[in-house]
Amino acid sequence: MKKTRLVRAAALAVSLAFVAAACGDDNDSGSTDDTTAAAEETATADTTAAAEAAAGGATCAEGTSIAFFGALSGDAGNLGQNIKKGAELAVAQFNAANAGCQVTLKDFDSQGSPDQAPALATQAIEDATILGIVGPAFSGESKAVNPLFDEAGLAIITPSATNEALNDNGWKIFHRALAGDDKQGPGIVAYIQNTLAAETVGVIDDASEYGKGLADIVREGLGDKVVASDAIDPAAADFSAAVSKMKEAAPAAIFYGGYYAEAGKLAKQLRDAGVESTLVFGDGVKDVGYIEAAGPAAEGSIITCTCADGGSNADFAAAYGKQFPGETPQTYAAEAYDAANAFLAAIASGAADRAAVLAFLGTYDAAGVTKQIKWDETGEVAGNAVYSYKVEGGAIKVEGLIG
Amino acid sequence: MSDWLIYRTFWDLTVTGVALGSIYALVALGYTLVYGVLRLINFAHSEIFMVGTFATLITATNFIGIPLLEEGNYPYRTGFTLVAILLACIVGGMVVSGAGAVLLERVAYRPLRGSGEHVGAVVLAFASVFTASLIFTDHTRLNLIIGLIGTAPLSVLYLRIFRRGRQAPRLAFLISAIGASTAIAEAVAIWSPRDREQYQTPRVLEKKVLFEFLGTEVRIDYVLVIVGAILMMTALVLFVNRTRLGRGVRAVAQDVETAKILGVNVDFVILITFLLGGVMAGAAAMMFTLVYDQTRFNIGFLLGVKSFTAAVLGGIGNLRGALLGGLVLGLGENYGAAIFGGQWKDVIAFVLLLVVLMFRPTGILGESLAKARV
Numbered sequence: 001m002k003k004t005r006l007v008r009a010a011a012l013a014v015s016l017a018f019v020a021a022a023c024g025d026d027n028d029s030g031s032t033d034d035t036t037a038a039a040e041e042t043a044t045a046d047t048t049a050a051a052e053a054a055a056g057g058a059t060c061a062e063g064t065s066i067a068f069f070g071a072l073s074g075d076a077g078n079l080g081q082n083i084k085k086g087a088e089l090a091v092a093q094f095n096a097a098n099a100g101c102q103v104t105l106k107d108f109d110s111q112g113s114p115d116q117a118p119a120l121a122t123q124a125i126e127d128a129t130i131l132g133i134v135g136p137a138f139s140g141e142s143k144a145v146n147p148l149f150d151e152a153g154l155a156i157i158t159p160s161a162t163n164e165a166l167n168d169n170g171w172k173i174f175h176r177a178l179a180g181d182d183k184q185g186p187g188i189v190a191y192i193q194n195t196l197a198a199e200t201v202g203v204i205d206d207a208s209e210y211g212k213g214l215a216d217i218v219r220e221g222l223g224d225k226v227v228a229s230d231a232i233d234p235a236a237a238d239f240s241a242a243v244s245k246m247k248e249a250a251p252a253a254i255f256y257g258g259y260y261a262e263a264g265k266l267a268k269q270l271r272d273a274g275v276e277s278t279l280v281f282g283d284g285v286k287d288v289g290y291i292e293a294a295g296p297a298a299e300g301s302i303i304t305c306t307c308a309d310g311g312s313n314a315d316f317a318a319a320y321g322k323q324f325p326g327e328t329p330q331t332y333a334a335e336a337y338d339a340a341n342a343f344l345a346a347i348a349s350g351a352a353d354r355a356a357v358l359a360f361l362g363t364y365d366a367a368g369v370t371k372q373i374k375w376d377e378t379g380e381v382a383g384n385a386v387y388s389y390k391v392e393g394g395a396i397k398v399e400g401l402i403g
Numbered sequence: 404m405s406d407w408l409i410y411r412t413f414w415d416l417t418v419t420g421v422a423l424g425s426i427y428a429l430v431a432l433g434y435t436l437v438y439g440v441l442r443l444i445n446f447a448h449s450e451i452f453m454v455g456t457f458a459t460l461i462t463a464t465n466f467i468g469i470p471l472l473e474e475g476n477y478p479y480r481t482g483f484t485l486v487a488i489l490l491a492c493i494v495g496g497m498v499v500s501g502a503g504a505v506l507l508e509r510v511a512y513r514p515l516r517g518s519g520e521h522v523g524a525v526v527l528a529f530a531s532v533f534t535a536s537l538i539f540t541d542h543t544r545l546n547l548i549i550g551l552i553g554t555a556p557l558s559v560l561y562l563r564i565f566r567r568g569r570q571a572p573r574l575a576f577l578i579s580a581i582g583a584s585t586a587i588a589e590a591v592a593i594w595s596p597r598d599r600e601q602y603q604t605p606r607v608l609e610k611k612v613l614f615e616f617l618g619t620e621v622r623i624d625y626v627l628v629i630v631g632a633i634l635m636m637t638a639l640v641l642f643v644n645r646t647r648l649g650r651g652v653r654a655v656a657q658d659v660e661t662a663k664i665l666g667v668n669v670d671f672v673i674l675i676t677f678l679l680g681g682v683m684a685g686a687a688a689m690m691f692t693l694v695y696d697q698t699r700f701n702i703g704f705l706l707g708v709k710s711f712t713a714a715v716l717g718g719i720g721n722l723r724g725a726l727l728g729g730l731v732l733g734l735g736e737n738y739g740a741a742i743f744g745g746q747w748k749d750v751i752a753f754v755l756l757l758v759v760l761m762f763r764p765t766g767i768l769g770e771s772l773a774k775a776r777v
Binding site: 244296 | 603694737744746748
């Protein structure tokens with residue numbers, strides 16, 4: 001009896017071996033590619049930084065660092081990756097120019113979740129070498145962790161959290177590198193009313209802090225023109241109730257407040273059901289992930305954003321392309337670059353602790369890649385530009401300022 | 404909602420609700436079959452469905468070689484090619500999900516019943532050595548080689564430790580189910596090329612309107628899903644009620660001990676039960692990708708919970724109950740979402756379950772696989 005069991009076990013092990021050997025090949029070649037790419041990246045980073053950096057002889061304590069805080073993985077991980085790359089470029093340029101001050105960029109991957117963020121924020125606060133936070137990336141997690149950062153006196157500059165209510169909390173540490181939703185919302189309303197001249201509008205949101213916030217501003221701004229309104233559960237795959245509602249109302253335009261992954265599924269299901277309304281989205285959808293998810297259904301979609309088109313600043317785009325070969329700056333990369341540079345300027349000015357960095361930001365006034373960066377007492381940046389973008393030929397192209 | 408849109412969109416909601424309900428029903432069959440035979444809630448069944456969607460995706464893109472887009476448009480196929488592709492995809496889903504369910508039973512459940520532990524020992528040994536080797540190197544091929552070398556001695560050790568002929572406590576099965584569910588979902592998330600991102604499946608079927616029904620356009624993909632689900636379910640019911648093996652399934656569901664005494668090979672019957680559930684989930688997975696064109700490592704979670712709800716709603720352990728529960732849930736969710744707003748969809752599903760259980764604690768049709776006759 002025992003012998004047969006052993007024989008069976010051996011037979012299974014052998015068959016496993018064949019399967020494993022067959023799988024092994026692919027993975028192996030994959031990992032080699034990765035290492036080569038990484039090596040190339042490092043090589044380019046050195047030359048870029050040397051060429052681009054302004055002369056500087058700042059000195060600072062060893063181990064001085066700033067941190068990225070936001071989603072690097074999960075549903076909206078792409079946006080976080082863009083932000084981190086913008087900050088990474090700023091730090092690489094700074095380090096190359098200042099041999100006496102090497103700043104490290106640490107990262108805290110919150111996956112955009114308000115539940116996971118507080119524990120990570122505590123970690124960041126306990127690390128005394130961190131003098132400033134580029135982030136938190138999203139509005140929901142900002143609400144959860146900004147009180148913690150405020151208590152610790154750790155300055156934050158968010159390159160992307162646009163919820164309008166965030167500056168009402170009296171957080172001394174709060175700064176924003178772009179205009180909030182209170183600017184974006186009216187921009188969307190103006191676009192739908194003036195540019196599209198739509199008389200009937202459908203509004204859908206994902207019931208999130210960001211999506212519902214933005215959708216409510218649009219609902220209020222358009223008033224009677226909103227002929228159909230609904231919310232979806234972003235975790236679900238099927239949105240047929242909302243789709244039926246829009247199909248029945250057949251509005252000239254549909255606004256969806258939410259993020260790109262669901263926007264893609266929603267756009268596809270709307271088009272499949274024969275809904276032909278112009279689709280309008282907020283900045284949470286400004287990502288190639290939207291076009292991947294929606295496919296041909298994405299064509300002609302309008303996306304608004306308070307963010308500037310990073311690619312339209314030639315110098316920045318060139319430096320970015322050298323740091324990350326073959327890539328162009330995506331959404332929020334330019335804002336993150338400006339945010340990181342504000343912190344780096346503080347460090348270069350000799351600010352060696354969190355209080356000094358925070359004080360420096362209050363007086364900061366410099367030309368950034370996106371706009372003039374100067375904060376008022378609530379942490380809002382000067383300049384209220386809202387841009388519109390359009391999906392054409394499978395790419396998100398800037399249309400210009402919303403008039 | 405102020406203007407009672409539900410009246411004007413009623414038939415539209417009915418068509419989409421029945422289609423989604425059919426998918427729930429097919430997945431619910433897997434929960435119900437296993438529960439009927441083993442009195443076990445197989446929580447890992449949702450992952451069997453998820454694996455099926457990936458099998459469909461791989462069949463379409465890697466084996467048949469269909470691109471996601473052709474010149475900026477969907478890669479539509481027509482006529483015989485289309486039928487062949489759809490059949491290949493559904494067979495791919497059914498084979499992989501069926502095999503997955505069988506493997507799951509052999510590795511996660513059967514050793515707990517005190518038999519057939521050599522499979523469990525080998526898989527466990529391989530998993531232990533492979534995981535341990537990750538600490539020292541993350542070179543995949545090296546990990547695999549180390550894992551394989553270590554498998555033989557360690558599985559012998561495990562076999563000596565495992566005690567034969569002992570039935571594990573009930574709770575152990577539940578923990579094993581939840582563990583297997585998490586392990587499968589995470590393994591797919593980590594080892595698939597795009598990690599936790601959503602995957603698009605190529606759309607070969609142009610979603611044309613097939614006919615009008617009470618003023619509502621009915622799309623071809625919905626018709627395929629509904630007809631396909633009915634065919635699969637009829638085949639299953641015939642199998643359980645008319646074949647020798649099906650009689651074995653019913654016998655084990657009625658009384659395991661008596662069935663054993665009367666010469667039914669209980670372990671084999673249980674294996675067949677898992678296989679049937681897996682095959683149904685695989686078919687559901689292909690239908691899901693047909694309508695929604697996408698999948699993700701956690702796609703099974705919410706759908707699994709809903710399908711399990713459908714099974715309980717109709718009467719768990721009851722095949723016709725699974726069908727009825729799926730349809731009631733799919734329709735109820737859709738109507739409810741139209742009345743109260745889409746954000747209430749999941750709440751409505753579970754309130755519906757609570758209300759039904761309050762009046763009929765064993766579900767609409769009652770709980771019994773053994774007595775099911777169609």
